[in-house]
Amino acid sequence: MSAFKSARRLSLPTTILRHAVLLCTGALILAPFVWMVSLSIKPASEIFRVSFSFWPERFYGIENYTKALTEVPLPRYMGNGVLVCAIILVLQILVCTPCAYVLAKLRFPGRDLLFSMVLIGLLLPHQVLSLPLFILSYQLDILNTYAALIFPYVISPFGIFLFRQFFKTIPDDVVHAARLDGLSELAIVWRIMLPMALPALIAFSIFSVVGHWNDLFWPLIAVRDQSLMPPPLGIMVFKNEEAGNDYGPLMAASTLVVMPLIIAFLAAQKWFVEGMTGGAVK
Amino acid sequence: MSEPLCLSGVRVEHSAIGGARRAQIPATPPARAPAVAQTLVAWGLAGPAVFFLLVLFLLPVTGVFVIALSDWQFGARSLSFVGFANFREVFVDAGFRASLLNSVVYVLIVVPGSVILGLMIAVLIESGRSLRSFYRAIHFLPFMATLAAMAIAWEALLHPTIGFVNQALAVIGLPTANWLRDENTALPVLAIIGIWQNLGYAMVLFLAGLKSIPQDLYDAADVDGADLWLDRLCIVTLPMLGPVSMFVVIVVAVRAFEPFDAVKVLTQGGPGHASEMLLYTLYRESFEYLRTGFGAAVAVVFLAIVVTLTLVQARIMGNRVHYQ
Amino acid sequence: EDRVTIRVSYVNSYMKPIQEEIARRFSQMHPHIAVVLDSPVEAWGDQLQRTILDSATGNRPDVAEHAFNLFGEIVDRGLAQPLDSLIKQEEDWSSMGYSPALTGLGVHHGEIWGLPFRISTPIIFYNADLVRSVSEGSSEFPSDWQGILQVAKRITALGDQRAGIFFDYQADGNWTFQALLNLRGGQLVTSEGKIGFNNAEGLSALATLSEIGQSSTSDMPREQARQSFAAGVLGIYVGSSAQLGNLLRASANKFSIGTAPLPRSASNARLPAGGGIYMLTTRDPKKQAAAWEYIKFATGPVAQTLVVEQTGMMPCNELPASDPSLLGKFYSKNPLYLTSLKELPIVTSWTAFPGRNAVKISDTIREQLRAVVTLKTKPDVALEAMTKDVEALLK
Amino acid sequence: MASVSIDGIQKNYGPTSVLRGVSLSIADGEFLTLLGPSGCGKSTLLRILAGLEVQDAGSVLIDKRAVDGLRPKWRDVAMVFQSYALYPHMTVASNMALPLRMRRLSAVQRLPLVGRLLPETARITAEIDVEVMRTAKSLGIGHLLARKPGQLSGGQRQRVAVGRAMVRHPAVFLMDEPLSNLDAKLRVQMRAEIKELHQRLGGTFVYVTHDQAEAMTLSDRVAVMVDGELLQVAAPQDIYVDPDDRRVAEFIGSPKINMLDGVVRERGVVDVAGSALAIEVDAIAGAHITLGIRSEAFHFADHGGPGVLTGSVRMIEHMGSDLLVHFDLAGVDHLVIARLLAERAPHIAVGQTLHVGVRPDRVLLFTRDGRRLRREVEAGRASVTPIREIAR
Amino acid sequence: MASVSIDGIQKNYGPTSVLRGVSLSIADGEFLTLLGPSGCGKSTLLRILAGLEVQDAGSVLIDKRAVDGLRPKWRDVAMVFQSYALYPHMTVASNMALPLRMRRLSAVQRLPLVGRLLPETARITAEIDVEVMRTAKSLGIGHLLARKPGQLSGGQRQRVAVGRAMVRHPAVFLMDEPLSNLDAKLRVQMRAEIKELHQRLGGTFVYVTHDQAEAMTLSDRVAVMVDGELLQVAAPQDIYVDPDDRRVAEFIGSPKINMLDGVVRERGVVDVAGSALAIEVDAIAGAHITLGIRSEAFHFADHGGPGVLTGSVRMIEHMGSDLLVHFDLAGVDHLVIARLLAERAPHIAVGQTLHVGVRPDRVLLFTRDGRRLRREVEAGRASVTPIREIAR
Ligand SMILES: Nc1ncnc2c1ncn2[C@@H]1O[C@H](COP(=O)(O)OP(=O)(O)OP(=O)(O)O)[C@@H](O)[C@H]1O
Ligand SMILES: Nc1ncnc2c1ncn2[C@@H]1O[C@H](COP(=O)(O)OP(=O)(O)OP(=O)(O)O)[C@@H](O)[C@H]1O
Ligand SMILES: [Mg+2]
Numbered sequence A: 001m002s003a004f005k006s007a008r009r010l011s012l013p014t015t016i017l018r019h020a021v022l023l024c025t026g027a028l029i030l031a032p033f034v035w036m037v038s039l040s041i042k043p044a045s046e047i048f049r050v051s052f053s054f055w056p057e058r059f060y061g062i063e064n065y066t067k068a069l070t071e072v073p074l075p076r077y078m079g080n081g082v083l084v085c086a087i088i089l090v091l092q093i094l095v096c097t098p099c100a101y102v103l104a105k106l107r108f109p110g111r112d113l114l115f116s117m118v119l120i121g122l123l124l125p126h127q128v129l130s131l132p133l134f135i136l137s138y139q140l141d142i143l144n145t146y147a148a149l150i151f152p153y154v155i156s157p158f159g160i161f162l163f164r165q166f167f168k169t170i171p172d173d174v175v176h177a178a179r180l181d182g183l184s185e186l187a188i189v190w191r192i193m194l195p196m197a198l199p200a201l202i203a204f205s206i207f208s209v210v211g212h213w214n215d216l217f218w219p220l221i222a223v224r225d226q227s228l229m230p231p232p233l234g235i236m237v238f239k240n241e242e243a244g245n246d247y248g249p250l251m252a253a254s255t256l257v258v259m260p261l262i263i264a265f266l267a268a269q270k271w272f273v274e275g276m277t278g279g280a281v282k
Numbered sequence B: 001m002s003e004p005l006c007l008s009g010v011r012v013e014h015s016a017i018g019g020a021r022r023a024q025i026p027a028t029p030p031a032r033a034p035a036v037a038q039t040l041v042a043w044g045l046a047g048p049a050v051f052f053l054l055v056l057f058l059l060p061v062t063g064v065f066v067i068a069l070s071d072w073q074f075g076a077r078s079l080s081f082v083g084f085a086n087f088r089e090v091f092v093d094a095g096f097r098a099s100l101l102n103s104v105v106y107v108l109i110v111v112p113g114s115v116i117l118g119l120m121i122a123v124l125i126e127s128g129r130s131l132r133s134f135y136r137a138i139h140f141l142p143f144m145a146t147l148a149a150m151a152i153a154w155e156a157l158l159h160p161t162i163g164f165v166n167q168a169l170a171v172i173g174l175p176t177a178n179w180l181r182d183e184n185t186a187l188p189v190l191a192i193i194g195i196w197q198n199l200g201y202a203m204v205l206f207l208a209g210l211k212s213i214p215q216d217l218y219d220a221a222d223v224d225g226a227d228l229w230l231d232r233l234c235i236v237t238l239p240m241l242g243p244v245s246m247f248v249v250i251v252v253a254v255r256a257f258e259p260f261d262a263v264k265v266l267t268q269g270g271p272g273h274a275s276e277m278l279l280y281t282l283y284r285e286s287f288e289y290l291r292t293g294f295g296a297a298v299a300v301v302f303l304a305i306v307v308t309l310t311l312v313q314a315r316i317m318g319n320r321v322h323y324q
Numbered sequence C: 001e002d003r004v005t006i007r008v009s010y011v012n013s014y015m016k017p018i019q020e021e022i023a024r025r026f027s028q029m030h031p032h033i034a035v036v037l038d039s040p041v042e043a044w045g046d047q048l049q050r051t052i053l054d055s056a057t058g059n060r061p062d063v064a065e066h067a068f069n070l071f072g073e074i075v076d077r078g079l080a081q082p083l084d085s086l087i088k089q090e091e092d093w094s095s096m097g098y099s100p101a102l103t104g105l106g107v108h109h110g111e112i113w114g115l116p117f118r119i120s121t122p123i124i125f126y127n128a129d130l131v132r133s134v135s136e137g138s139s140e141f142p143s144d145w146q147g148i149l150q151v152a153k154r155i156t157a158l159g160d161q162r163a164g165i166f167f168d169y170q171a172d173g174n175w176t177f178q179a180l181l182n183l184r185g186g187q188l189v190t191s192e193g194k195i196g197f198n199n200a201e202g203l204s205a206l207a208t209l210s211e212i213g214q215s216s217t218s219d220m221p222r223e224q225a226r227q228s229f230a231a232g233v234l235g236i237y238v239g240s241s242a243q244l245g246n247l248l249r250a251s252a253n254k255f256s257i258g259t260a261p262l263p264r265s266a267s268n269a270r271l272p273a274g275g276g277i278y279m280l281t282t283r284d285p286k287k288q289a290a291a292w293e294y295i296k297f298a299t300g301p302v303a304q305t306l307v308v309e310q311t312g313m314m315p316c317n318e319l320p321a322s323d324p325s326l327l328g329k330f331y332s333k334n335p336l337y338l339t340s341l342k343e344l345p346i347v348t349s350w351t352a353f354p355g356r357n358a359v360k361i362s363d364t365i366r367e368q369l370r371a372v373v374t375l376k377t378k379p380d381v382a383l384e385a386m387t388k389d390v391e392a393l394l395k
Numbered sequence D, E: 001m002a003s004v005s006i007d008g009i010q011k012n013y014g015p016t017s018v019l020r021g022v023s024l025s026i027a028d029g030e031f032l033t034l035l036g037p038s039g040c041g042k043s044t045l046l047r048i049l050a051g052l053e054v055q056d057a058g059s060v061l062i063d064k065r066a067v068d069g070l071r072p073k074w075r076d077v078a079m080v081f082q083s084y085a086l087y088p089h090m091t092v093a094s095n096m097a098l099p100l101r102m103r104r105l106s107a108v109q110r111l112p113l114v115g116r117l118l119p120e121t122a123r124i125t126a127e128i129d130v131e132v133m134r135t136a137k138s139l140g141i142g143h144l145l146a147r148k149p150g151q152l153s154g155g156q157r158q159r160v161a162v163g164r165a166m167v168r169h170p171a172v173f174l175m176d177e178p179l180s181n182l183d184a185k186l187r188v189q190m191r192a193e194i195k196e197l198h199q200r201l202g203g204t205f206v207y208v209t210h211d212q213a214e215a216m217t218l219s220d221r222v223a224v225m226v227d228g229e230l231l232q233v234a235a236p237q238d239i240y241v242d243p244d245d246r247r248v249a250e251f252i253g254s255p256k257i258n259m260l261d262g263v264v265r266e267r268g269v270v271d272v273a274g275s276a277l278a279i280e281v282d283a284i285a286g287a288h289i290t291l292g293i294r295s296e297a298f299h300f301a302d303h304g305g306p307g308v309l310t311g312s313v314r315m316i317e318h319m320g321s322d323l324l325v326h327f328d329l330a331g332v333d334h335l336v337i338a339r340l341l342a343e344r345a346p347h348i349a350v351g352q353t354l355h356v357g358v359r360p361d362r363v364l365l366f367t368r369d370g371r372r373l374r375r376e377v378e379a380g381r382a383s384v385t386p387i388r389e390i391a392r
């Protein structure tokens, strides 16, 4: 499995050094998280006192988290995030997998053209297109609706690319067998290819959900209405409203927003790495 | 788009045959030649993707160019072309120039920082057996976390009075600073946040690369006498990671050109233009100052940079990455 | 009667509780009108741009709050409705507390476009305990910049993360800078819409900023400054009187807060009135009536009492101040709130540069101000640069 | 059960011509093997039969009906792939049931949840399950139905793949190197099972392999294919003992047939590597020919003499009961290999001189450009190349 | 050149015991093959010899020196890996030079840029280049030195891997299935080259394979390993004709040896499948034994009689000169396979009755639990299982 697997263990000093370095970098990386959680359970008086300790003298977590959940419609923001991410993901899978299949397994005139279109899409940073996409949403009269949050992401060139790479590793014979078994091309996509590309599907899902759950740029442009805001935008509004006066509830809200992704990642870590290995690095 | 319709047409035809007779050869073969049918099916399946690629990528790109070359404003019903006036304006604008320069500096800090640290951590994690997934998860967390929320945590951490950083520095007697409000530190601090966020991504990609190095190579190196950790690193690990590294550099570089959340939440481009960067300029000019033409021109410049960067790097990688 | 929903767009999230309370009380009185509050933006410039963008995309609010110095932009773009005809229909207008001086704040090109909702002036807040501890006996807060900066320096010298003074140069539309100019008898924008600061007054104002920078090390976002003040580590905070309520609450009686007027250095010294008017932005006649009701309510005695008590601003209606049940008693109990009110006689209008780049110009000026405060630039250099930048954007 | 007839099939991939006019008829119930080196176009031909690939010219008839325009589903053929191509996410039962489900259930009935509720679905599904079970039992994989392919050994997977093909009783079975992923032991065993299956089912089998042992042991007839052409179609034994073409002779048989250049001295005598062999050949004296001698056509001789070749031993390979002796012959630039009975030649060692006799009736004669030269006695069986054509 | 001695090596991976006390001595210059089924622990043993893995018990002596604590570098062994394990980013020349560089250059001299400047470096590097060139030429890959492994064919890569092992003249060559990635034709060719290499270099070779043909043809001695134990170490021919253990007999030989249960009727007569075979066996009457009969130990018989088995033909495989006839015997639950000369038995057909004679001297006898029962004449050669132990 491992690249450094060897008969001999690392020598003791090397092992100690490894752990020392990794614990240090790990601690640095975790510092903002720790600080965030620490502030989220402190009362304002302790936050603004010039001294530091991780654990508060007076545990104020309940108050802060309650405030975060009631002061602003945080549950609503998170609900919006879940809804938007889920719809985007489903649509992306629906649109991308047949295209990826076609690119990976069929020969037809125009395939190279189609693939170069996908590669171009892969190259383009999406935010650059925000201006025309904004105008387009206006023309479609969907600004300030869920549709505006979703429609620019209906297709993911990255998804097409990732699935195509993965589909290419599936032997042609499986497709042939499916045709002989009487499956239509569409049925081959859904019933054979997609289930076989499960690691890619999971990796892509994580990428997609992380990307759209965390996106601030487009929602900032596309929605005005607080009841439509996804978590990052909501957090920003909350921050503005608090005007830095009360870090406790703000940090509580941040913690709540960050938490679902971290939990999801920890749960899916194994597949994620596998999917990345299979698809991205090839 | 007619592909989806055509697709369903094909399906209906098949199920009709399926209903009539099963496992039997129909007396008359279908009229369409198989090759044509396959083409139709292919485009039918790709139809929705083609439609959205056109509408959501190619059309907007054209749109950006049209707006950049015209004097169009929000709400305007007509436009006239003004040539490169918008671009001229962009390039004399001090804010934009600062923004471009800052972006370049930011990329030059973040890319090497993330890639080298990511590589180092990946190699360290993989070189031992214990706590592997623990370390991997920790270092990857920032990539997953909502940056808008984490930026607030960073702000608290860097707060000049109540922030942990200054408090810690003060305790060990080092000079403190108002990190986000000082022209000299704002951009480096954002870059550090950028590294903090991207290093995990680089690390995971490197881990994937490390896993694909065959164990045999290490054994061979061992037998060949390269049995010190450093020798193995130089003879096997690093060279074998070559192709992956190029991929990582591209991915991180493209991401490093697009920092927005931290800028928006933490500095709004300030102090001065000290932390103004391309995407934020694009946003501010387009959606805050409502200078549509200016914003579009910035977008075009931005686009040109990112696309050139990617193409150049893809060329450097040459035949090592096979997309076909 | 049909139910009507109106959307109200306002500025500053610290106003949120007040706005919600006003909307709640209004809905009690007008059950058929539902009020939806947009989430606030933090700057008047943002508010201007938001309204323009929302109008361009067919998403215009029905009532919008806009700054005294910028609402002309809204008018010039034809995004608002004049109020004169509506005012004429009000039979007892004269007894509703809107003095001509007040309605004058909403006049543009001779027509009334809105009623003032809040007025504030720049004032000085100080941490009385800190100031006392460094001013050896004299309990009076100094009334000139020299004295103030002396105090600031001493506070800074206390160390332990203490900062002497913060001057809120970041205020929208260079409001505090205009105050420094006006207090010297100068101006930001001339009546022809040209640069008004490229002169001795301008240089002197910048010099003061520079001295402020010398007497204290910290440049920070205004929120941070307020936190520091509330935390008791910042000695003097120069900013909008609107912050009084917030600062009192945040300091939570850990120390006593004092307020003082900004030093005047000319006989014709003036102070720009900060704040904004409520404008009628809907074109829908049915909504217009409801919106007009709302505007009247928000600028009326009940709402204004709320605004004054919660923030420290001046009332935009003459009724509450004279009515002891509303504000009379309040002022006598809370003398801190009077500092701002006493400035009323010298209040002048808050101005902005004309044209589409108004917001960008004030951002540019602010950058120069920051350079001066942080001692990056000498006042004379900054003045020159400022003049050049603004001229370029005025074209 | 059906006959298959292939007529002038051509196929090009871009500029490369992969099949150059292949014609072949396969009788109902026959087991025909396509044998040829890697890359010669065997799989391509099989895929054309299945309808997975479209030929550029020529036509395919199954059961006397042209199927050229038909999609695979309607051709009534089943295929077993080299990689088995099982669906890894489905159980063995689902894998085997899939072809039946696709044929017997309508699109609506196949819908994930709704389908179950339709009246007919349950009945048909139950029928299918019964058939799958029966087939699985007959292949000895009845107890594996609930597993996924990943949990099976290579041989078991192979059986599942065969089961998936069998379950719908196709007229023609196509098998593309179905055994090549198995290890040597298992391959021998599965070979026997496939042969047995053919005898039991009686269907028409078209079997692709590049392994001659498979081809020889399994087939009724073998079609030898090289570079997109069929060189010979004949019974296995004939392919071995009576090849039409030098390429066939060289391809078939392990170790490879020894090819020795010779010159006809006179009628009945050919000069080879310094010896004169008594071989009946209908060619004028002085004609240059090539002799193909299989390793087992040599036998150990105690001493030199007429009809005996003499060389020096370079390597000896022990093959159980036999020895493969590699030896040098004067004037021959490659080693010659003889298969000698270990018991008869116990004292051979590397470096020694070796005498081997040749059985004249086992010598195959070819023109220098590779065509088979049949001797008179054989002339009736195949077309004879007129000897006058042979260059000196 | 060195002898290798392995003494009681044990190795466990967690709970599974992979090597269970393996002892073996390999003479200086010997070619020893480790042969066994996949997963039996061959690679593990080889890796322990190389020092890539540490044994749990036992010790390894190379050239009479215990090397247990030594790192691979100091053991003077070279290894050729199944995957070749060439460094893909280095040229063939650098690949081959690496082992020499690592040994002859100091850490400082190996530094990328600085190293070049040191006085000695250039001289040593030049020396190394000469040696690499010489080795490459001797392997016929001199013209490939500037290429990278990716630009080579499988066979060329294999030669480079061998070259990298050869270049530093190790005392012992370890090869872990070096041919298994090549196609069948090339495998036969490279087999000969490896044999030739061994003869030329004269080094000690330890060669791992699971392919018996390789083991039989290459080795001086073969060590048969099953489940982490060495069952027999002997010359190839002995392993085939004189296996110590039923498992060895079954593993070696294709088709697999036929195992028939029999009962001793009286001295010299064994009842098998209804016939009485005249086989000398030193066991009491009534003892249950198993007879191992290789397919070529059968011969065609025209009619039944004593010493002849009679069954019915179930399948015939044509193997060129021979036929493999699978037949049923009464009372035997698997098919028996006989290899008959095609010419002697031309008329056999499936379903017919077949008579085959057995050569008594080729019959191997085993106890029912798998130990070899040697007959008196052989008793001197190996330990004999006392017949009294055998259960009835
Ligand atoms: N899709 C394709 N495009 C281009 N060339 C192809 C394609 N498929 C096959 N070929 C070429 O056609 C030739 C015949 O291929 P085919 O797969 O039929 O060979 P094969 O006889 O089955 O070989 P093997 O025994 O290796 O499976 C090969 O040279 C191959 O490279
Ligand atoms: N690192 C390891 N951890 C656990 N088990 C292992 C490890 N390496 C090998 N094994 C197990 O030890 C046994 C022997 O492995 P080994 O590689 O020596 O077999 P082999 O005889 O070389 O087989 P093959 O012919 O397939 O290469 C196998 O069952 C294998 O699963
Ligand atoms: Mg093939």
Ligand SMILES: [Mg+2]
Binding pocket: E042, E043, E044, E176
């Ligand atoms: Mg092995």
